[in-house]
Amino acid sequence: MTINLTQFINRLLQTIPVVIGVTLIVFSLMHLTPGDPVEIMMGQGSVTEGEIQRIREELGLHLPLPVQYLRFVTGIFKGDLGYSIYYRQPAGEVIFARLPATFELMVVAMIISLAIALPLGIISAVRQYSLVDKIGTIGALLGVSMPGFWLGLLLIMAFSVNWIFPVAGRIDFGMAPQRITGLYLLDSILTFNWPSFWSALRHILLPAITLGMSMTALTMKTIRSSMLEVIREDYITFARAKGLSRSQVVLKHALKNALIPTVTVITLNMGVLLGGNMIVETVFGWPGLGSLVVNAIFNRDYPLVQASVLIYAITFIICNLLADFLYTVLNPRVKF
């Protein structure tokens, strides 16, 4: 497996204008507000003119725009993402405290989504037009036609009666495991704290299912169609002719190649997952980055909104790079 280094560097260089554009757009977000952002943030009439002036200077809003932009960008490189007005803390700190919760939710959502999509996608391709295939197709269609937040509410309605699955928060009060990674599920396993693990698992399941659904349908469709393409290839017929069993051929020969487009689709759909995460965290009161942004919007904490949007965009750009990278690794014939 060889990777053409120059090509990869080229691809990296291509993202530079994109990152610049992203910082420009994020920077201009605050300046798009109709009216004075500081007055809107502070709420009219509640603070004196002098205080507004002081905050404006604190945020550097009195400087000319190009200077402000340069300060914003150099700040990013120094790890300074601005200052949250609501939390009275550096925005970076507020965000990074919330990241483990969001990361944990997304990983579990991804696992659930793959656990459903992989077997269903393979079976629907191998047994095309079978009952499983039809159920899968209808399910996928419903999945893409349903707003994620509504599914979350339906799940709450269905499971909140017996309280097996709590409908808000990450873990029962006072049950948080000793902090190692900040991921409750992982930490409780590492410290053999099973009651905490059970509590965290019960909390994460409904939001993770809700979030995972947005991706399941797409992933399943991709696996199905690439699998259908692959199993018609000559080498599959050949493998069957060699006398290998059907399941051996499907799982060893076909799946490997069918997974190439799937990996790309999954990585590209991180955007759906990242966006959906805001809604799901709001519905389930999950204390992650998504609910933080939504709250920051209602608190009119624009610096925090800016910083979070930037983190989202950078994450997404890295995901896209990763998608291209994985694609070439898995399929050496493809060039950037």
Add this chain to the structure above:
Amino acid sequence: MRTSDLPAVRPKYFEDSDRFHVRLREFWHEYKKNRMAVAGLVIVIFFVLIGIFSPWLILHDPNEQDIFNRFQPPVWMEGGSWEHPLGTDELGRDLWSRIIYGSRVSLALGITVAFFATTLGIIMGLVSGYYGGTVDSIIQRIVDILLAFPYLVFAIALMAVLGRGVFNLFLVLLYKEWVTPCRVVRGEVLAARESEYVEAARAVGASDFHIMFKEILPNVFSSVIVVATLRVAWIILMEASLSFIGVGVPLDIPSWGMIIADGRGYITQYWWLSTFPGLAILLTVLGINLMGQGLRDALDPRLKE
């Protein structure tokens, strides 16, 4: 020699427009083979009619409050009445009327944004693909930058600074929606640019404008229609999400996403408040998706799964 001095080459699109009704009949013949697609079309027509005739279908003003009749259940449950077929919400507003009226915002935004975004996307895609070079690079970098934001994150942040409002929603959705049609059209143009019919048009001295809009566009139009239709579904979901979060339509305009958000706090006792508007979204989006798939199969058999 001017273009007009050339012997009359009967361009392809004349022939096409002559045969328009024939082609339409052929298309319908293909389309109606797919029963699901026909079902989708019926659902979509149904909701469009509801949207158009909503002033005659509602039973109350959708914003009219009736504090003495809060949380009335739907008609088939104990305590329900025909006065409020789907029950009432926490302010005693009639859920039926609100959902009926809510179809207007969803469909109107979905269709207008898709229309303008597709038009813009077609122009950008044609120019980008046809001219290539610097123009193409610039447009594609803009596309890359817009695609670098997770869709909803960006829309929510933008709505937060612009404030609630139907026109702001239109702008925010349009801001990114043109990207998909642009990419599709550009891809098709790149392929068409080298084709014989474009070369022929160029040989008889047709202008760039003529080649782009009269030669290439009709040939890529079927893929554009399919993309535009599927985008309507996506836009409706986005509008619902934004309104659900609370950065979408203004409070006095009922929208499905907002009605769900209103009922959210009461779902364990009064399940109907969030369930019915969600069903309306599900059905509409499902109908559009089915229609889009049907269109794709009928117009562009290459893409058939």
